[in-house]
Every structure is written in structure tokens, then in C-alpha cells.
Amino acid sequence: MAYLGAKSASGTPQAIINVIPPHDCYIEPFLGTGAIMQRKAPAQFNYGVDLNNDCIDNFPSCNLPNLKLINGDAFSFLENFDYAKHGRVVVYCDPPYPKETRTSKNRYKFEFSGDDHLRLLKLAKALPCFVIVSSYESELYAEQLADWWSFRFQAMTRGGVRTEVVWCNFNPGDIHFHTFAGTNYTDRQRIQRKAERMAKKFQAMPPMERQAVLALVLASLNE
Structure with a gap:
């Protein structure tokens, strides 16, 4: 319409x-x-x-x-x-x-x-x-x-x-x-790819390392 x-x-x-x-x-x-x-x-x-x-x-x-x-x-x-x-x-x-x-x-x-x-x-x-x-x-x-x-x-x-x-x-x-984070298509694509790479690295970590990283990330959000 x-x-x-x-x-x-x-x-x-x-x-x-x-x-x-x-x-x-x-x-x-x-x-x-x-x-x-x-x-x-x-x-x-x-x-x-x-x-x-x-x-x-x-x-x-x-x-x-x-x-x-x-x-x-x-x-x-x-x-x-x-x-x-x-x-x-x-x-x-x-x-x-x-x-x-x-x-x-x-x-x-x-x-x-x-x-x-x-x-x-x-x-x-x-x-x-x-x-x-x-x-x-x-x-x-x-x-x-x-x-x-x-x-x-x-x-x-x-x-x-x-x-x-x-x-x-x-x-x-x-x-x-x-998925809409970013100022334009190129920027959104860059952020999405970066997030995917970081997620894969996080998933590949041993369980104890994942917990340590997650704890620091959550703590930083409250600063």
C-alpha cells in the first residue's frame, strides 16, 4: 500500500x-x-x-x-x-x-x-x-x-x-x-562478523575459561 x-x-x-x-x-x-x-x-x-x-x-x-x-x-x-x-x-x-x-x-x-x-x-x-x-x-x-x-x-x-x-x-x-546494530549495511555486516568471530572463540574455550570471561563481561556492564 x-x-x-x-x-x-x-x-x-x-x-x-x-x-x-x-x-x-x-x-x-x-x-x-x-x-x-x-x-x-x-x-x-x-x-x-x-x-x-x-x-x-x-x-x-x-x-x-x-x-x-x-x-x-x-x-x-x-x-x-x-x-x-x-x-x-x-x-x-x-x-x-x-x-x-x-x-x-x-x-x-x-x-x-x-x-x-x-x-x-x-x-x-x-x-x-x-x-x-x-x-x-x-x-x-x-x-x-x-x-x-x-x-x-x-x-x-x-x-x-x-x-x-x-x-x-x-x-x-x-x-x-x-542484527540492526550499525550505521549502514557495511557497518552492520562488520559488527555481525565480529560478533560471530568472538562467539566462536568463546565457545571454543574450556568451561572454566568461559566462566571467567563471562564473569568479567557481566561485571563490566555494571561499572
């Missing part, structure tokens, strides 16, 4: 998945094509919300456990969700791009006004969980999320190369899906 703002362009899902922390529950309140949800490691609980019923009807299940697709309003869902009962929660917000940042004439079925963007950003800052927001660079987002960790990457769109910005209300450390 063609969809304005879909995160399926080469490298885009990897860039976003790379910052998602370990979690028990994953929420996309602006599901769209669900490119991130389809590609990331599944959580114990998975929620996809969108006002556009076409997005809900056309979303493949991908054999996700406890997947709930909701044709509804993001604000209402986020404001009424029981975060305490779902352990570690990650909310990934990919709202409609601000109109002033777009180069395409394509439109969303349900548009966002300036007030809607401001309301979302204020809500995102108040949520009691991990929150990730992506959009094009805009003065409003930069101002409202000034104290959040952020990074930029280049994404190919129908209108050419654009700069996407990802904001997080945490500093990414642990990687939820290790």
Missing part, C-alpha cells in the same frame, strides 16, 4: 530500530504501513493504532504475538493506555509530516494541524515510558524536544533525498534487535 511517510525506504527501518531499547510492549499510534513493527523483533505485546482503516485492514499479522490493531485516535489511545500493566513500554510516534516541511503534493487521509503537532509533542513528553518520535526537521519539533537525544539520517523519498530526525526521551544504549 502506497503511503506518504512510510518508513520502508532502504536503511530507514534499520536506523530507527537501532535505537529501540529492550521492552515488553511496543506501540505505534500512527501505524501507517507499519514498516518498523513488521521488521523489528516482536515484543510480548504489540499495538498498532491508526485512524485510517485502510492501514489497519491491510496490515499483515507477521505472526506477532498479542498483536492488537485499533482503528482509532492516537491521542485517545495514548492518554488512556494502562502503561503500568505492560512492563517496559516503547511508543514510536511517526505522525504526519508538518505541512511546511513537505516537498510532495501527496496528502494523508487524516491530516495534522499545527495544534495537533503541538498537542502530540506535549503528550509525548508526559508519557511514563520510552518514547521515540520521527519527523522532518521543523522549528516546532526542535523547540519542543530540545532536551531529548536525537540523530539525523538521510532517507530516499519519491521527492528525493530528505533528512529525517529521530528524537528519544532516553539515551539509546542497549539494542533490542542486535
